[in-house]
Amino acid sequence: MNLKDLSDLLGLSQTTVSRALNGYPEVRESTRQKVMEAARAHNYAPNTRAKTLATGKAMTIGHVLPVSKKHEMVNPIFADFIAGAGEIYSDNGFDLLLSVVDDDSEEASYRKLVSRGAVDGIIVHGPKVNDSRIALLRELGVPFVVHGRSTEIEADYSWVDVNNTRAFQRVTEFLLDLGHRRIALLNGLADMDFATRRGAGYVAALEERGMQVDPALMFHEEMTENFGFEIACSLLAQDNPPTAFVVSSIIPAIGVRRAISDAGLEMGKDVSVVIHDDALSYFSNDGDEPAFTAVRSSVRQAGRHVAQALINKIATPGAPVHQEMLEAVLAVGRSTGQAPALRQALEQEK
Template identity: 30%
Template sequence: MENVYIISWMGFFGPDGGFVPDSNSPDIRQVAALARVSIATVSRVFNNPSRVSPATREKVRAIAERVGYRPNPLGQRLRKGRTEAVGLVIQTPPGRSLEPFFLELMAGLGEGLGDAGLDLLVTTCHSPTQELTHYRRLVEGQRVDALVLARTRHSDERIKYLLQQDLPFVVQGRSDAIQQPFPYLDIDGEEGFFVATRYLLELGHRRIALIAAPRDFNFALHRLRGYRKALEAAAVPAQAEWVLEGDLSEESGYRLALELLSLPQPPTALLCANDLMALGALHALRERGLRAGREVSVIGYDDISPAHYTDPPLTTLRQPFRAMGRRLVEMLLARMDGVPAQKLQEVWAPELVIRGSVGPCMETSISPRSGAASVSPQSGGG
């Protein structure tokens, strides 16, 4: 079943789908009375201004500005033949809440669109196939004026479809297999994981494991590449058994961390493709009687709010979600104004935020059954 949410900074949508403006807002009758003109004249000022004299237009708009009047948005949209809404489809597995990644990005999008007098229409689904179907519905049903895509895949069918449509869109993330230009804003995950891995290497870690994201996501490939490049630059062999693929959930981070800690030579550091999996890894360490930042270091990616409040606080790579959302809106508006896609492509650097979950390498001997650990300083590679 399709879930649809309208995020509006002008009021809200009631249970029957009708727009309910802010009850404290002045209405058209007040403006007409103050301007000493008819209600129809006020309506024409905002919807068909060429039919009103310049002097009357100026007077009505000045009074409307003074009292804070805004014309009914849905009525204007119907007259213009536009929705003044931007669509976003989010895939989330059944039974899971929306990830903090999406919630923060949506907040930035909503703020930017609200400033532009536009709404954000969000639908949710459970699979990539449903996701593409929802985008088709939004486009072919003319339910939105533009679209935002998030969390791209290496070869993204959504982008391929939208490149064939006459509808502006902007993308959070790249899709390396698609050669045709499209507007995007991405965070440099390759550079981020290169920096994070190098930081661990500088602290003496040599057994650095990666709890990776599913490799059909484009960002997963970039982060894996950065991890491998840093190991190669330090002449540290990349062990296949130290790279496990999770599903971006806390549960998978917990489960895969336990699996890595049970290896004959367990890693001394865990690099996680997102903060949720890092939170799961921290739980696994606590369960095994290990202290993050002492026996095993942990780094996440995103800097979601809970990362500040873990024990110890999580070292992570920060993505500025709200700034990203607002910038995506700016790019989308530029695209709607005809700016070529090639001029709307940006890659930002993530920021390594160092907190308590990382420390100098300690050689750890862990008993798979008891979880007991003995620790001594690390003196060499392993």
């Protein structure tokens, strides 16, 4: 069933039917009712491709999911982010075009998406410290919003980010207040912008208290469960092991927890752990006493904000850039406690 069939059926012109369906005023209300009715009865929906061709709007947002050939890693926050963004798209009549590419042909993929006219806007995932995609997309002149930022890029562009620096400074201070002095940082890959900022927060907290930053306690890797496990195992086996861990995601933190219990220690008592919690749906870490003390910021919520910002940008091309900082909430759970040394000292005092 296409427009012609429908209009023939109704004895009306395509123009009138189209207008009736699209809510234009120059059509009698009784006619509109009839048209709507017939459209529903025959399950008519205008052909997307014809419609977008005619209007010049693709009504589609592009997401590029780079999958490294070597690591075979898929960002675990991706699904939740997409779920959030997708809600907004549905509400606004946009489609979501997902391009899976191996990371070395990523740039070509953006170029093609735009020159094919397949999308009206693009969302940039996982920005690097110095991300070439931002310059590329500006050059291509396509509206885009970055989930995160790119520290070394001077240009103005739209982004929605969590205040990573503040969050990590906060949790580090929290651990310091509990008497921890040797605090390990298990961070994401070093070239990721979020990881840099989190590292900066951690360092800032230590330096503010006049403490040495020990590079031997800072780790950058793909944030797998195994990464957390391996590092924690080797650290805990050292002579002077850290008493606390700051971990960039709940996934490696699960590995850390495993290492702690394998070492016969108790998390929250012998060793403290704080995490950044993206509020992934399958790892709920909430309730009145979450398993992990965490700075929490829902990545799904971020997806909603990024999507909305992009849609606004597409609707109002001249508008200024959208830059939005989300704050992470510090929620204290069962994974943290006073440093053993401090606890002993306090007990002695009694």
